[in-house]
Amino acid sequence: MAASVHKLVRKDGKKAQNILAPLWFLLPALIMVAIFIYYPVLATANMSFKNYKLFDQSNIFYNGFENFRGIFKDLAFRRILQNTVLWVTVSLFFQFFIGFGLALYLKSKFKFSGLYQGIIFIPWALSGFLMGLVWKWIFDDNLGVLNDLMLKLGLIETPIPWLSNANWAMAAVIIANIWYGVTFFVIMILAALQGVPNEILEAAELDGCGKAKSLFLVIIPFIRPTLILIILLRIIWITNFPDIIFGMTSGGPNQQTHILSSWLVQKITYDQDWGSGSALGLMMLGVLFVFTIFYLLATRLEKESEGN
Amino acid sequence: MIKQLATRKSIATVTVVALAISVLTMGTSSAADATWNCTPTKAKPVTVRLIEFFAGPARTPLLNAYARQFEAKNPNVKVEIISPSQADSAAKITQLLQAKNVDIVEPAGAIMGQAMSAKQLANIYPYFSKTKGWAGLTDYSKFQAELYGKNTTYMVPNGYYVKAAFVRPAPIAAGAPDVLAKIKKGTATWADILAAKSSNTATSSMYAMRGARASFTQAIFIIRAYNAPDLNSGGYWNKSTKTSMFNSAKSKDALDLMMKIWKEASPAASVAWGYPEMVQGFVDGTANYLIQDNEVIQIVDEKYAPFDSGKWFMAQMPKGPTGYAAQDVSGGGWSVAQSSKCKNIATNFLDFITTDPQHSSFARAYGVGPVTKTAASDPFFKTGAWAIYDKIGKDPKELKLDGSDVAQVCYGEFFTQADKDMQAMYAGSLSTTDALKQWATFWDTKCINPVK
Structure with a gap:
């Protein structure tokens, strides 16, 4: 790579300058990302191998994999892992299908549709923690x-x-999360639906496609890339979304409504155990990274097999 | 040989000079410490950053008003009040202390011990003891200010939190009139609180249990009542056995009784109750007997009914089988951060808010026990709902603990672990025997035993 750039400079200095120019423009953004994303990740990785409890700052030392072992050995871990899977799958399922339905409905023009859209988008503009507090009082026993x-x-x-x-508490936090996340799917799917050309839909109609057939054979394949991306984003975001749980139950009773991310927040804020919290954060990063690769590979393979 | 001697001589000379320099530096360090000699100028203004632990509508506006008054009296000084939500305050204070980006903190709960262990707080005694603020403190407040050693002050008290019972008489009179009479007399025991479950209805229960954060404090009330008067001044150790109180058989009886109170005399929902839910539970009548701090008086007065209405009254905490109760009468307070670049200005601000009328107004508005002599003599703190604290103060069978054990470094870890254990006990996955065994081992091995 270096050799080819060098070659370009020798042959045509102007052309090389053109290639380097975007890098200069990207540099400020790269520096910001390095400072605010990569450095914290590296610092977290470093801290995850330390006994780092704020309760006793005179006793900070490297303890190998002890924090990771501690997480796996914790009696609450199994339940929290199950909760996380439940939290993500159930929330995502209902958010997606309700969101899709509402987006289809909102695409058609009707009286006060603009106002209705505005109302539907409100939850997304509100703080998750605040919404958790509101739902807490709605669900108060x-x-x-x-x-x-x-x-x-x-x-x-x-x-x-x-x-x-x-x-019941787990059900309550999931209901609140479904309500909160539907909006995202409505916004994104509605935008995607508006990008489907009318000509294609008209042609499908001329070919004898009913509404259901148009949806499955024309609309969904057309907006498929958007759907894949928003589902992936949503899985990551729901996994990393402890706000509503903290507002409603703080992970209780008896840590039974914790998911991994709310457990992490508890470790950092209440338990003040930054070592264990960092280890958990690092594990979550790893799991989500691997999941993302598999998800993207699977959806690409599926597309390729469809193409064949 | 000569060369060797010369080398030794030069090493010795360097060592002596280095020692002399370090001794001289040590001797002059405090006197010449620039952080105690800040002079704000127009070109170099000073900003004092203060972070509260207990931010709230009753006190935060007042603190901000004091900050503006102080700024008006001290040109080129700016006071910045940081008021995080109480759920976040512990983490925020810890972070700011670590980042060395704060001048005054309110190190409540477990923060005091951890900040002391990390040497993050400054000893302000040499400076503060010469101020009007120090002179105006009550003897007990001075004792609290010097809790970490004579002639050292790492925290200036800003108010006392004393536990008392908030009682709704009508429902208890209907179902448990005998217990109500004992509560009024101040002779009710924890067993009586359980007996008052006969006043439970479909929509209300006797006792406002705490199931969420700091739930273990409920267990501590009852365990201390059962162990008193065999307690050290900090309230976690038996004087007789010189081990932690969790080892005693009385603690087992106490904790078993508490679990019965939780199951039979408390609302099921209280397993998820923290401070606001407990207070709300009392206000809306879900629970008829609430043990809380003095600042709750104002909330109940405003949200439920005025004290004069007779719909609620104040009583002493329940007692143990020997007729004793025990509680920490230690206050919250302010500390100057070791990393503060202008400790003299920060301490001047503490002096300003600790003197009257500032402190008196703060204590009245926020509803905490006063720390100054003039505020303590204010009739406001001896009448109405506040009269109970006078009674508590005079009752020799309600032991007043000094909070020294809570200030230990180990307390933070105990706080989080004991809270989890309480939740596990409520859920039935941990027995009281096992919980007490763990707590006893913790205190006996990880904490400093002051009675040994």
Whole structure:
């Protein structure tokens, strides 16, 4: 590479200058990324091999893989891992399908559709933690509006222990997360749908495609790249989204509603165990990185096989 | 040989000179410490950054008002108040201390011990003891200020947090009138609190349990009540056995009783209750008996009913089988960071807010026990809901602990572990025997035993 650049400079100095110019423009961004992304990642990696508890800062030392071992040995780890899988899959499933449905609905013009779109987008503009606090009061066992409504409608006879029972609490945080994330899919899918040319849809209609056939044979294949990307992004974001859980349950009762990212926040803020928190963060980074590669490879292979 | 001697001689000379320089430097370090001699000028203004632990609407505006008054009196000084949410304050304070980017902190809870161990706080005694603020402190506040040693001050108290019971008499009178009478007299025991489960209804329970953060503090109340008066001044050790109180059989009885109170006399939802939910639970009538600090008076008064309405009253904490109760009467406070570049200005600001009328207004507005002599003599703190604290102060069977064990470095780790253990006990995955065994081992091996 260096040799070829050198060659270019010798042959045509002007051309080489043109090649280097974009690098100069990129340099400020690269420096920022290096400072704010790569340096913290490296610092986290370094800290993950240390006994680094803020409670006792006089006792900081390298402890090998002890923090990683501690995470696997923690009795809560298995449940937290299960919770993370449940949190991501259930949230993603409902967010995607509700979001898709709403996007299809919003694409058609109707009275006050602009206003309706605006209302639907509101959750995305709000703080996740704040929304967690709001949902906490909605789901409150004694005072919550949800239990009150269900009691008045005769759907239940005694209040549901939404936040005091581990399983109900997990359901409650997932419901809140579904509500919060639907908007993202609506925004992204609506934008993608608006990019589908009317000519193609008209041609499909002329060829005798009904609405369902058009959706599956024309629209979805057309917006497929967008769908792949937004699902990937959403999986990463949902995994790394502890805000609602912290607002609603702080991971309780008995750490039963923690997911990996909320557990990480607890380790850093409440437990003040930065070593263990860093180890967990590093593990999550690794898992998500490997997942992303497999996901992209799988979707590419699928596309290639379809092409063949 | 001569060469060897010459070399030795030169080494000796260098050593002596180096020693002399270091001794001279040591001798003059505090006197010449530039961080204690800041002079703000127009060209070089000084900014004092203060971070609160307990930020809230009752006190933060007042602190900001004091900051503006101080700035007006001290040209070229700017006071910046940082007010994180209480959920984040511990982490924020720790981070700012680590980043050496703060002048005054409020090191509540476990932060004090960890900051002391990391030598992040400055001893302000030589400077502060000459101020009006120091002169105005009550004797107990001076004792608290010198908790880490005579003639050393790492924290200036800014208010006392004393635990008392907030009681709704009507529902308890309906279901457990005998217990209500004992509560009023101040003779109710923890066993009585369990007995008052007869006042539970479909929508309300007797006791406001704490299940979320700091839930173990509930266990500590009852364990201390069962162990008192056999407690050291910090309240974590038995004087008789010279080991931590968690080893005693009484602690087991206490913790078992607490779990019964949780199961039978508390709302099921309280497993997820932290401070705001407990207070809200009392205000809305989900729980009829709440143990909390004095600053809750104002909240209950405003959100539920005025104290004079008679809908609620204040009582002493329940006692153990021997008629004793025990609690920390240690305050929150302010500390100057060791990394502060202008410690004299930071201490001047502490002096300003610790003197009256500033402190008196702060204590009244926020609802904390006063630390100054003039505020302590204010009738406001002896009447109405506040009268209970006078009663607590005079009751020899309610032991007042000095908070020295809570200030230990090990306390932070205990805090987080004990909280997890409490949750596990509530969920039934940890027995009281095992929990006490772990706590006893922790205190006996990781903490400094002051009674040994």
